[in-house]
Amino acid sequence: ENLVNEAAILAARRNKLSIGMPEFQEAIERVIAGPERRSRIISDEEKRIIAFHEAGHALVRRMLPKCDPVHKLSIISRGMSLSYTISLPENEHVLVSRSKFEEDLSAMLAGRVAEQLVFDDVTNGAVNDLDRVTKLARAMVTQYGMSARMGPMVFGQRHEMIFLGREIGEQRNYSERVAREIDEEVKRIVQQAYDQARDILTRYSDLRQGIADRLIEVETLESADFEAFFADVPGAPPRSPGAPPAARAKLTEQPRSSAP
Numbered sequence: 001e002n003l004v005n006e007a008a009i010l011a012a013r014r015n016k017l018s019i020g021m022p023e024f025q026e027a028i029e030r031v032i033a034g035p036e037r038r039s040r041i042i043s044d045e046e047k048r049i050i051a052f053h054e055a056g057h058a059l060v061r062r063m064l065p066k067c068d069p070v071h072k073l074s075i076i077s078r079g080m081s082l083s084y085t086i087s088l089p090e091n092e093h094v095l096v097s098r099s100k101f102e103e104d105l106s107a108m109l110a111g112r113v114a115e116q117l118v119f120d121d122v123t124n125g126a127v128n129d130l131d132r133v134t135k136l137a138r139a140m141v142t143q144y145g146m147s148a149r150m151g152p153m154v155f156g157q158r159h160e161m162i163f164l165g166r167e168i169g170e171q172r173n174y175s176e177r178v179a180r181e182i183d184e185e186v187k188r189i190v191q192q193a194y195d196q197a198r199d200i201l202t203r204y205s206d207l208r209q210g211i212a213d214r215l216i217e218v219e220t221l222e223s224a225d226f227e228a229f230f231a232d233v234p235g236a237p238p239r240s241p242g243a244p245p246a247a248r249a250k251l252t253e254q255p256r257s258s259a260p
């Protein structure tokens, strides 16, 4: 309802008598990421950093077969985000495998990795990426039983207020030694994902540069423009043509503020 309402407002603003696909497309982005904020002042240097960060996410996502395809990437600020990549799952999935989680972790870390590789420095722009990476890696070890070292067990007793849908605390039911092992496993999983992202962004540094340059120039790449970079790239997993229903669009760059 919210989406149709946004689309209707856009159509009215454009003096159209009916709502078309362009209005729905724009409405999807407004609903999941907030309105465009072209007025936000961003220096050329910041724009370059944001472009490489976003190109990093998109390139790693594209080279890993289990990651959801890139639908759109943009360095135009929207809502609280400085930039964003929207991905779309090709199929609806309820179950997620360890190997998919590992690839997702690489894609989430890729923005930070690209900054490090290109500028030999890092920014606080990756704060939400890192937060999601840490939570997912920890859940893989302590809740999903995906660490061979820790075994198929759940660590920690979670107290949830079901009616509020949120956790109110966690009770530790394991030893200090196990706590240390969990930390080591989480660290190992994150490091492995980081290394994978670094390998991809190093091997395909020409593509990294090409996508970032194009983003700086045009600010937004739709999936077809993005796919054009991969026409003759050996090692790029095939992507089925045709856009899946946009209703499943996911914002992969979570909102982050420009100031801490």
Ligand code: ZN
Pocket: 053, 057, 111, 112, 125, 126, 129, 253
């Ligand atoms: Zn990011």
